[in-house]
Amino acid sequence: MRSAVWLSEGARAAVHAxxxxxLPRIADDMAAAMGGLSDRTIGSSALVPIPxxxxxxxxxxxNQSDALARALGRQWKVPVLPHLLARTRETPTQTALTPETRLANVAGAFAVAHKPRPPWPxxxxxxxxxTTGATLAEAARALEQAGATGVMGITFARAAIPDFT
Structure with missing residues (x-):
C-alpha cells in the first residue's frame, strides 16, 4: 500500500474538491502527484478503482476513484478496469467511523463482477x-477470492489515524 502525500490541509482540499x-478534472493534478508511486510492476498491471x-x-x-484511476492509466499507459469490482450493498460513509466500525462497515461490500481478461499479474x-485500510483490504479480499494472485493498493493521500479514545 502506497500513498503519494499525507492528508494535509492542501491534500484535504484537493480530495474535497x-x-x-x-471537480473530477482535479484528478489529473492528483494523479501527477501519484506518479512517483509507479514501479516496475506497474507496467504489467491493470488499475482497479474502488467502486x-x-x-x-x-x-x-x-466516481472519484475511477477519475484518479483513469488519470493514472493515461499517465502510466496501463489499462483501467472500472467494472471489475462492484459494490454488493450501500455502506454508510466512513468519515466519522472508528477503525473497528470501518472494518465492519465494508465487510462483504465488494464482489468481482467478472474475471479480468487477460488475467493480469x-x-x-x-x-x-x-485511513485505516479497511476499504482497500476488503476490496483486495474480494479480488483474491476470485483468483487474483497479485493485488496492491495506491491512494492519493494517507490520513493519520484519529485517536478515538
Whole structure:
C-alpha cells in the first residue's frame, strides 16, 4: 500500500474538491502527484478503482476513484478496469467511523463482477484516501477470492489515524 502525500490541509482540499466540489478534472493534478508511486510492476498491471455506492454515484455524477484511476492509466499507459469490482450493498460513509466500525462497515461490500481478461499479474486498487485500510483490504479480499494472485493498493493521500479514545 502506497500513498503519494499525507492528508494535509492542501491534500484535504484537493480530495474535497474531487469528491464533493464537482471537480473530477482535479484528478489529473492528483494523479501527477501519484506518479512517483509507479514501479516496475506497474507496467504489467491493470488499475482497479474502488467502486462507489450507486446512490453516491448518482449524487456526484462520477466516481472519484475511477477519475484518479483513469488519470493514472493515461499517465502510466496501463489499462483501467472500472467494472471489475462492484459494490454488493450501500455502506454508510466512513468519515466519522472508528477503525473497528470501518472494518465492519465494508465487510462483504465488494464482489468481482467478472474475471479480468487477460488475467493480469498485478491488480492495483486505486482510491483517494487511506485511513485505516479497511476499504482497500476488503476490496483486495474480494479480488483474491476470485483468483487474483497479485493485488496492491495506491491512494492519493494517507490520513493519520484519529485517536478515538
Amino acid at each position: 474531487l469528491k464533493y466540489g464537482g 462507489l455506492a450507486p446512490k453516491r454515484l448518482r449524487q456526484r455524477g462520477y 498485478v491488480l492495483v486498487l486505486v482510491d483517494d484516501v487511506f
